[in-house]
Amino acid sequence: MRVVIAEDHALLRDGLTRLLQAFDFDVVAAVDNGPALLPALTVHKPHVAIIDVRLPPTFTDEGLQAAIAARTQMPGLPILMLSQHVEPLYARELLSTPHGGVGYLLKDRVSDVGEFVDAVRRVAGGGTAMDPEVISQLLARREPLAVLTAREREVLGEMAEGRSNAAIAAKLRITEKAVSKHINNILTKLDMPPSDDDNRRVLAVLAYLNR
Amino acid sequence: MAAIGLAFTNLPLLAMSVVALALAPVPFLGLALVPWTMTLVRMRTDLERRRASRTGVLVTRPYHPPPQRAVAGGWQRFRWTVTDPATWRDLAWLAPGAIVGFTLGTIGVLVPLYGVAGLTLTPLWIWLGTGWYGYGATWSTDTLPAGLLCLPQGAVILAAGLWAAPRLRRVDAHFARLFLAPTRAAELRLRVTQLTVTRSDTVDAQAAELRRIERDLHDGVQARLASLSMVIGLADELIDRHPAQAHKLLAEARESSGAALVELRHLVRGIHPPVLAERGLGGAVRALALSLPVPITVDIDLPGRPDTPVESAAYFAVAEALTNMIRHSRAHTGSVSLRHADGTLTMVVTDDGTGGADPAAGTGLRGIERRLAAFDGTIELSSPPGGPTVITMEVPCALSSPRTMPSSVTD
Numbered sequence: 293m294r295v296v297i298a299e300d301h302a303l304l305r306d307g308l309t310r311l312l313q314a315f316d317f318d319v320v321a322a323v324d325n326g327p328a329l330l331p332a333l334t335v336h337k338p339h340v341a342i343i344d345v346r347l348p349p350t351f352t353d354e355g356l357q358a359a360i361a362a363r364t365q366m367p368g369l370p371i372l373m374l375s376q377h378v379e380p381l382y383a384r385e386l387l388s389t390p391h392g393g394v395g396y397l398l399k400d401r402v403s404d405v406g407e408f409v410d411a412v413r414r415v416a417g418g419g420t421a422m423d424p425e426v427i428s429q430l431l432a433r434r435e436p437l438a439v440l441t442a443r444e445r446e447v448l449g450e451m452a453e454g455r456s457n458a459a460i461a462a463k464l465r466i467t468e469k470a471v472s473k474h475i476n477n478i479l480t481k482l483d484m485p486p487s488d489d490d491n492r493r494v495l496a497v498l499a500y501l502n503r
Numbered sequence: 504m505a506a507i508g509l510a511f512t513n514l515p516l517l518a519m520s521v522v523a524l525a526l527a528p529v530p531f532l533g534l535a536l537v538p539w540t541m542t543l544v545r546m547r548t549d550l551e552r553r554r555a556s557r558t559g560v561l562v563t564r565p566y567h568p569p570p571q572r573a574v575a576g577g578w579q580r581f582r583w584t585v586t587d588p589a590t591w592r593d594l595a596w597l598a599p600g601a602i603v604g605f606t607l608g609t610i611g612v613l614v615p616l617y618g619v620a621g622l623t624l625t626p627l628w629i630w631l632g633t634g635w636y637g638y639g640a641t642w643s644t645d646t647l648p649a650g651l652l653c654l655p656q657g658a659v660i661l662a663a664g665l666w667a668a669p670r671l672r673r674v675d676a677h678f679a680r681l682f683l684a685p686t687r688a689a690e691l692r693l694r695v696t697q698l699t700v701t702r703s704d705t706v707d708a709q710a711a712e713l714r715r716i717e718r719d720l721h722d723g724v725q726a727r728l729a730s731l732s733m734v735i736g737l738a739d740e741l742i743d744r745h746p747a748q749a750h751k752l753l754a755e756a757r758e759s760s761g762a763a764l765v766e767l768r769h770l771v772r773g774i775h776p777p778v779l780a781e782r783g784l785g786g787a788v789r790a791l792a793l794s795l796p797v798p799i800t801v802d803i804d805l806p807g808r809p810d811t812p813v814e815s816a817a818y819f820a821v822a823e824a825l826t827n828m829i830r831h832s833r834a835h836t837g838s839v840s841l842r843h844a845d846g847t848l849t850m851v852v853t854d855d856g857t858g859g860a861d862p863a864a865g866t867g868l869r870g871i872e873r874r875l876a877a878f879d880g881t882i883e884l885s886s887p888p889g890g891p892t893v894i895t896m897e898v899p900c901a902l903s904s905p906r907t908m909p910s911s912v913t914d
Contacts, residue, residue, distance in 0.1 A: 353781040376768065376771075377768055377772070377777045379790045379793075380790070381782075384793070400764045403760065404757075432794075433793075433794065433795060433796045
C-alpha cells in the first residue's frame with residue numbers, strides 16, 4: 293500500500309516512516325513542507341496520505357489547506373490528518389470535501405501502534421477515523437443527545453470515530469448483535485435513516501453532530 | 504430648561520469661592536473651607552462636563568489625582584486644590600458659563616414657545632380682544648386673514664426653534680469645553696497617569712502568567728518526563744531477564760507520556776491557542792464558538808489580521824466574555840460579531856440570558872478590561888435584569904493586509 297507522508301519534524305517523519313514500513317506499507321514520499329506536498333501526491337498517487345496540519349513555510353494550517361486542495365483535484369484521495377491539537381472546525385472542513393476516506397487524529401494516537409495502523413488502513417479503505425477528542429467535543433455540545441441512554445451515547449461516540457460494529461463490540465465487550473440494536477435505537481431516536489453501509493452511517497452521524 | 508436653572512447656581516458658587524479664598528489665611532478655617540468649596544464647584548463642573556458629553560462634545564476631567572493620606576482640612580489637601588490649574592479654570596468658567604448657558608438656554612426655550620403661541624392662535628385672540636397686536640412678520644395685525652397668518656408663521660418658528668435647540672446646547676457645550684477640558688499639558692499628564700497604571704497592570708499580569716506557566720510545567724510535564732525516563736531506564740534493565748515486567752513498565756511509560764502530552768496541550772491552549780496562530784482571530788473565534796454548548800452566531804468582517812499581541816488580547820477577551828456567558832447567563836443562544844472600521848476593532852458579544860451581570864461581582868470583566876487597557880482598548884457592559892446582555896469591546900489597531908494562503912502549488 294503506497295503512502296505519502298507530510299511532516300516537518302524530522303524525528304516524527306522518520307518515526308512514522310519506520311513504523312509504517314514495519315507494517316508493510318510502502319512509504320513512497322516523505323515531504324517536510326506544504327508546497328512540496330501537492331506535487332508529491334499528484335506524482336505518486338498514493339493509497340493514503342498522512343499529513344500534519346501545521347507545516348512550513350507559514351507554520352499555520354498549510355497541511356490542511358493543501359489536503360483540501362488535493363481532495364478537490366483528486367476526488368476520493370484518502371487523507372489522514374495528524375496534529376498536536378484537534379479542532380472540530382477543521383474536522384468539519386475536512387468532512388465537507390468530496391467523499392473518500394478521511395481521518396483526523398492527535399499525534400499522541402500514533403503511540404498506540406495497533407490502533408494507529410488500523411486507522412490508516414481504515415482511511416485507505418475509504419473509511420473514517422476521527423479522534424475521540426473531536427467526537428467528545430462534538431458530543432458535548434449536542435443537547436438532543438439527552439434522549440440517548442448512557443450506553444447509546446457510548447456507542448454513538450465509537451461509531452462517530454469510525455469503528456465498525458465488530459470493533460465497537462470488541463471495545464465495549466458486548467455482542468455485535470447488541471451493538472446493532474443500540475445503533476438502530478440511536479438512529480431512530482435521532483431521526484436518521486437506517487443504513488447498513490458502515491461508512492455512510494458514520495458520515496451521517498458526523499454530519500448530524502456537526503450541524 | 505436645565506441650563507437656565509443651573510446657570511443660577513454658578514453665581515452663589517462663585518461668591519462662595521471668593522469668600523473661601525479671602526478667608527484662606529484664617530487658621531484652620533481657611534484650609535478646610537477652600538477644598539470644601541472647590542469640591543462643590545467640581546460637582547457643578549462635573550455635571551456640566553457630563554451634560555456636554557451627552558451632546559457629543561466629549562469633555563474629560565482634568566484634575567490632578569488626590570494626594571494619598573491627605574486628611575480633610577489638612578495642608579496637603581489645600582495645596583492639591585490650589586495648585587491645580589484646573590481649579591482656577593473652573594472658577595474662570597463660572598461667570599461666563601452662567602451667562603452663556605442662561606442666554607442660549609433662554610433662546611432655546613423662548614423661540615419654540617413663541618412658535619407654539621402662534622400655532623395655538625393666541626395672537627389672534629389677543630388682537631380680537633385688544634384690537635392691537637402682531638405676530639412674527641405681520642406686526643400690527645389689521646385684518647382677520649393677516650391674523651390667521653400667525654398659524655404658518657408659528658409652525659415655521661416652532662420648527663426652527665426645535666431645530667436650533669440641540670445646536671444651541673452644542674454651542675454651550677463647546678463653550679464649556681474651552682474652560683473645563685484639560686489643557687494640552689493636563690491631557691498629557693492624564694495620559695501619563697493612565698499609561699503608568701495600565702503598564703503596571705500589564706507587567707503584573709504578565710509576571711503572574713509566567714509564574715503560573717512555570718509552576719504548571721514544573722509540577723506537571725517536567726515531573727512526568729522525569730518519571731518517564733526513569734521507567735524507561737528500568738524497563739531497559741529488565742527487558743532481557745523479565746520481559747513481561749518490562750512490557751508492563753513500557754505500557755506505563757506510554758500512558759505517562761500520553762498524560763504529559765494532554766497537559767502540554769492544555770497549557771499551550773492557555774498561552775496561545777494553536778488555532779489562533781493558524782487561523783487568526785476570526786477563525787479562532789469560530790472554532791471556539793463551535794466548541795461551546797450553546798449555539799453561537801458568529802459574524803466576522805476582518806479584512807486582515809491585527810498584530811499578534813492585540814490579536815491574542817482580543818481573542819482572550821472574547822473567550823472570557825463567552826465563558827462568563829456560559830457560566831452565568833443561562834442563555835439559549837448567543838452571538839459574536841467582529842468588525843474593523845476606522846482603525847478600531849469592535850467586538851460585540853451578546854446573549855439572550857437573564858442579564859443582570861455585575862462588573863464588580865466577578866474578576867472576569869475586570870480581567871478583560873485590564874487586558875484590553877494595555878492596548879488602549881475599552882469594554883462596555885449593558886446587562887439589565889432580564890437581559891439581554893451586550894458586551895462591547897473596542898481596541899484601536901491596524902490590520903495587516905490579508906495573508907495569502909500558500910495552499911496550493913499548481914503545476
